Amino acid sequence: MAETHRRIIMTSRPKAEPTPDNFRLEEGPVPKAGAGEILVRTKYLSLDPYMRGRMSDAASYAAPVEVGGLMQGELVGEVVSSDNEKFKVGEHIAGHLGWQSHAVSNGKGLRKLDAGQPLAPSLGVLGMPGMTAYTGLLEIGQPKAGETVLVAAASGAVGQLVGQIAKLKGARAVGIAGGPEKCRYVVEELGFDACIDHKAPGMAEHLKEACPKGVDVYFENVGGPVFEAVFPLFNFFARMPVCGLISQYNMTELPAGPNKVPQLFRAVLTKRLTIRGFIVWDFAAREADFRRDMAAWVKSGEIKHREHIVDGLENAPSAFIGLLRGENFGKTVVRVAPDAK
Amino acid sequence: MAETHRRIIMTSRPKAEPTPDNFRLEEGPVPKAGAGEILVRTKYLSLDPYMRGRMSDAASYAAPVEVGGLMQGELVGEVVSSDNEKFKVGEHIAGHLGWQSHAVSNGKGLRKLDAGQPLAPSLGVLGMPGMTAYTGLLEIGQPKAGETVLVAAASGAVGQLVGQIAKLKGARAVGIAGGPEKCRYVVEELGFDACIDHKAPGMAEHLKEACPKGVDVYFENVGGPVFEAVFPLFNFFARMPVCGLISQYNMTELPAGPNKVPQLFRAVLTKRLTIRGFIVWDFAAREADFRRDMAAWVKSGEIKHREHIVDGLENAPSAFIGLLRGENFGKTVVRVAPDAK
Incomplete structure (x- = not known):
């Protein structure tokens, strides 16, 4: 036929x-x-x-x-x-x-x-989302051993890899995901240190408990209320690669006030935060490194x-x-x- | 006595x-x-x-x-x-x-x-404000020849130097200052390419005219309405060193809505902006470079x-x-x- x-x-x-x-x-x-x-x-x-x-x-x-x-x-x-x-x-x-x-x-x-x-x-993992996680985390996030890396949408295509790469670099990895099943997977299967359910009450408090030393890298896939819960936890010199903003892609108008830009900028200044947007092809020069490292990590089972x-x-x-x-x-x-x- | x-x-x-x-x-x-x-x-x-x-x-x-x-x-x-x-x-x-x-x-x-x-x-010029201008512009702003560097509070301690250093690096320097006298000084004495009076009506439109190729580096000293006028002009990969936010230091509550953080983050993502706060001592390692370069520039008259x-x-x-x-x-x-x- x-x-x-x-x-x-x-x-x-x-x-x-x-x-x-x-x-x-x-x-x-x-x-x-x-x-x-x-x-x-x-x-x-x-x-x-x-x-x-x-x-x-x-x-x-x-x-x-x-x-x-x-x-x-x-x-x-x-x-x-x-x-x-x-x-x-x-x-x-x-x-x-x-x-x-x-x-x-x-x-x-x-x-x-x-x-x-x-x-x-x-x-x-071996394609665009893999390279997005690899370059955004390593080039912008630059996690150091002992630091805390927090990633939103932690069971998604990019997030699941960000936390695992962070662990390979010696950082503490904390995820945010929707629902207990995803959170369990992120911790038990992927090896994150913790994962917070953004659909359960008390997200901000749970995040704080899961990041007792604050947040050094926040890999942003989401925006909106998740960002607002993360915001108070930024450490001095924290880095925030902005990879996606899925919570606002369907937004038709800006949310009600107050306008929190001044609050954000105050934290940027006093905590010396770095906020940087990227898309994967900005780091095209790292493609060979990505292919070599990620293929090896997948083969060894270090990255699931x-x-x-x-x-x-x-x-x-x-x-x-x-x-x-x-x-x-x-x-x-x-x-x-x-x-x- | x-x-x-x-x-x-x-x-x-x-x-x-x-x-x-x-x-x-x-x-x-x-x-x-x-x-x-x-x-x-x-x-x-x-x-x-x-x-x-x-x-x-x-x-x-x-x-x-x-x-x-x-x-x-x-x-x-x-x-x-x-x-x-x-x-x-x-x-x-x-x-x-x-x-x-x-x-x-x-x-x-x-x-x-x-x-x-x-x-x-x-x-x-030879102290903390000079080093603030030097390190914030060169380390975070990283102006390239032909780019446009915009600086708020352009006749102030730091701003007056930022634009002049940008010119020395081959960039176009545009200032924002309060009142015609300051603007005239910034252009005629300091050699900026243009300076926009934020107290005169039509600031946003004047800024756009003064930055016909958009803004590659915005050196932020001010925040508030000045930032809002600059915001639409950011080019792809623009850098924003956040040095000060003088418009909001006396603020007692956040301004009325809508909340423009999602709009800001959307631009960060799609234009791949870098927003980074700093204070001068973050770049203490550059002090010797600053002292050498700035002393020479002042001596030669290249920096007024x-x-x-x-x-x-x-x-x-x-x-x-x-x-x-x-x-x-x-x-x-x-x-x-x-x-x-």
């Missing part, structure tokens, strides 16, 4: 939280590779919070998805036909080829996977990882909506090819 | 803006140097915005002045008697010896001035400086209150010894 080309289109921009109406599944014939091109059959698609930004036309570091255009994202897939000497049929690649079951590419920007490299983790696997491209929109609500547990990937291992 | 020892005591903590009631002039006999000590006769006293923080008992990087205690601050003075072999009568020193006409010291923490070094500038000289220790409180209102024009120093040159 001939395969169908399936793709997810953004039909309209979300006003606040995305809804299923903002997406449409389109079907058609599988495209063919032209001169110098390859055809890729998608195995897994990565879903990441940053994609919410691409759905908006507010100015940002990347161009937005067009209304009526293909949703953007990275996938891993198999080369199924090739007119490009750099890629052989049967090889696996990772690339930003969008939410679709098949993709034609001239090969530019694709990353070839080693034979036998596990596919879903290539989009997580967990993927949240959703079956079927048609379920990508609902999985993405759930990801923004924190319903995932681990790095979210969509199994696009039913036979993907 | 015997000299009198005069000192300014903090009688109560200010609630908002300090008032003359918060201070008292005390007189008594001139103290005597004991074993290993020296007696210093004050020539000039430095007044600096950070002292407002010392009058408050809110947690900060330095212990507050005690109620009933001597106001803290740096002075330059002459050694008038010495039982310490490191200091000779007639030498001049700078040190944090407080708001007083005479001080006894064991010599610890004092900095000896070179013979003939001008005294008032030793508290400004202006002191705002107030006569009489008894006028220090009103001069300090005026400094917090922006009434000074240049580095504020009090001539404590009527004969000081």
Whole structure:
């Protein structure tokens, strides 16, 4: 039976939280590779919070998805036909080829996977989220032995790695996650020293208990009330890599006052805080270091990882909506090819 | 006629803006140097915005002045008697010896001035404010040739130097100052490329015109509405050394909402801003570099400086209150010894 080309289109921009109406599944014939091109059959698609930004036309570091255009994202897939000497049929690649079951590419920007490299983790611990955790923590956070590293969204794609890398560097790792199951996983499986449930009452008090020496590095994925609970705990010279702000991606207006910017700046000044935003490609020069270190840590078992696997491209929109609500547990990937291992 | 020892005591903590009631002039006999000590006769006293923080008992990087205690601050003075072999009568020193006409010291923490070094500038361009400008701009701001450096309180002790150092590094220097006279001075005497009057209407629009390529470094001395006008102009990867927040030192409650922290963090993330607070002693390792470079720049005339000289220790409180209102024009120093040159 001939395969169908399936793709997810953004039909309209979300006003606040995305809804299923903002997406449409389109079907058609599988495209063919032209001169110098390859055809890729998608195995897994990565879903990441940053994609919410691409759905908006507010100015940002990347161009937005067009209304009526293909949703953007990275996938891993198999080369199924090739007119490009750099890629052989049967090889696996990772690339930003969008939410679709098949993709034609001239090969530019694709990353070839080693034979036998596990596919879903290539989009997580060994991919962009892994490098985000590695570079943001080491380049901006710069944890030292004995310091306390606090990370929000600690069971998510990036957070789960931040705490483990912090431990490898001799720091105390404390996570913040939603719900007791995630918190238990973060401590018992990943080896964080503590994890605070932001859905349970008393978060601020629990955070304080879990960070008896204060916070030296706060790896920010969340913003909002979680940040407010962390804020009083900053030590002198604390560093705050700003990686994501998932709590405010669906925000349509600023929260009620008072305006706390002066309070924030006062702490920046008196405690000499560093607050620095980044995206992973700002540290592209560290990619080789990341690939070497992370592959070794995964192989040795020093770094564990967990993927949240959703079956079927048609379920990508609902999985993405759930990801923004924190319903995932681990790095979210969509199994696009039913036979993907 | 015997000299009198005069000192300014903090009688109560200010609630908002300090008032003359918060201070008292005390007189008594001139103290005597004991074993290993020296007696210093004050020539000039430095007044600096950070002292407002010392009058408050809110947690900060330095212990507050005690109620009933001597106001803290740096002075330059002459050694008038010495039982310490490191200091000779007639030498001049700078040190944090407080708001007083005479001080006894064991010599610890004092900095000896070179013979003939001008005294008032030793508290400004060649002292703590000079090193603050030098280290904050070069270590955190890191201006590159062709970039735009914007500095608030541009005619003040630190701001006047920040823009001139930026020019020496090949950057465009834009100042913000209060009133046309200060702005004219900043451009015509100090050589900034532009200076915007924050007391005139249309500051945000004028800033935008003065920074046609946006802002790469914003040296923050002020906070509040000035920051809000600068905020939209940040370029990608802009750096913001937070040196002072004079607009909010007298603040008793946070301003009305909305809460703009999420808006700030969104810009930090998407523009990859760096916001970092500092005080000068964080960069103590750069002191020798500062002394070498700044002395050379002042000598060659590449760096100009202006002191705002107030006569009489008894006028220090009103001069300090005026400094917090922006009434000074240049580095504020009090001539404590009527004969000081």
